[in-house]
Amino acid sequence: MTTAAKLAHIVAQGEPYDLGFAHGSALRKRLRDFLDDGVARLNHLLPTAVSMAGLAGDIAAHRAVITRSTPRLADEIAGLAAGAGLTLDEATLLQLRREVVGYQRIPTRGDCTVYARPGVLAQTVDLNGNLDDQIAVLDVGHGGRRALVLSFAGLLGYLGVNSCGLAVGLNLVLGGRWGPGLPPYLAIRHLLDTATSVESAIATLRSLPFASSRAIVLADATGTACVEVIGDEYRVTRARESVHTNHFLDPDFAGRDELNVFARNSSLRRFETAASGLRALPANADPDEHFSVLSRPPICVADDGDIRRERTVAAVVLDARNGALHLRPGDPRLSATQSFAL
Structure with missing residues (x-):
């Protein structure tokens, strides 16, 4: 069980890269620790362990669509990576953790209402x-x-x-x-x-x-x-x-x-x-x-x-x-x- 005491409030205005940079800078240590915890905690959830190297192809495929369909958000992800000191793959993975989990864990008690x-x-x-x-x-x-x-x-x-x-x-x-x-x-x-x-x-x-x-x-x-x-x-x-x-x-x-x-x-x-x-x-x-x-x-x-x-x-x-x-x-x-x- 974790605590909800670490709520962050981040205010940022400007171009997409600037928004991402402010977000990443504010949460730099938190995001690094999260990614280092079983690859963004995915290895606590999945039946087979994953690695950044093993996910690189899937991340690149998603990033290509993100860049094509929402280029401003692609720029913001790049800013997030720079502000938090992450690789672009790591910052992109944070956006698609649920897609990596996929159908593996179908909820049996609840989900959003x-x-x-x-x-x-x-x-x-x-x-x-x-x-x-x-x-x-x-x-x-x-x-x-x-x-x-x-x-x-x-x-x-x-x-x-x-x-x-x-x-x-x-x-x-x-x-x-x-x-x-x-x-x-x-x-x-x-x-x-x-x-x-x-x-x-x-x-x-x-x-x-x-x-x-x-x-x-x-x-x-x-x-x-x-x-x-x-x-x-x-x-x-x-x-x-x-x-x-x-x-x-x-x-x-x-x-x-x-x-x-x-x-x-x-x-x-x-x-x-x-x-x-x-x-x-x-x-x-x-x-x-x-x-x-x-x-x-x-x-x-x-x-x-x-x-x-x-x-x-x-x-x-x-x-x-x-x-x-x-x-x-x-x-x-x-x-x-x-x-x-x-």
Whole structure:
């Protein structure tokens, strides 16, 4: 078990390389130690050990797509490497750890639970690898535009909210073949950097070559949507309110779901609990009222001491109308709310 006491808050403005350099410089020792811990803790999770040399081909293949599809993020990764004293391969690996893990560890107790209504998106972050000691909040911007981004272990993106009033969250869903492409976490950062609304985010997502399957949940001041992705196929559900866990909701994708039965049962339970909790919340619910929903079992998954198991390492409430990110690091039942605003 690790501690969530090392939350970092990094504020940076400027060109992509400068943003990455500031991020890397602020977390230089932390990122070096993380990479040296079983190759970014991958060797604590995978059945067969990996090495930087052995991963070089996969990293290069992903980097080629990142550079082609989101060149500004490729520049930011280069800045991250320089600021943290990492190789470019190491800084790139931090962006695609989940793709390296692949289907190896299908969650059986939990994974992220997301819900959204106009102006608000709330979710738990369930990860393996004991990543609650790697949390950072990035306040990054260029040309008058800014975003608040939740990050883990050098990620340029995970989830967040931007100054245009767009909030973006995500779920792991398992389907299709995973391969060289744009990691979904970087896709989310690209949305926060470029999109201005739910509709513009959907249009942008359709042009991105995803490396792995995901569900992306979007919210702005007037509505929400969920975009499910398998390979180059996208299914969009628009709604006044949205709830998503880890099973596909679109009928076209449901038959291609690779979740095992235990993971699916967990996903269904969390979906029902979140939907019920959202219905009960008043329209003007404050962050702590949202955290009360996110803190309920089975949505909140406790630590059982096994680094290989997904557990809740953070809970977040994104206020798209006011440009704020409210965070409870670690188990949200045990931590205080920390708030960040644009």
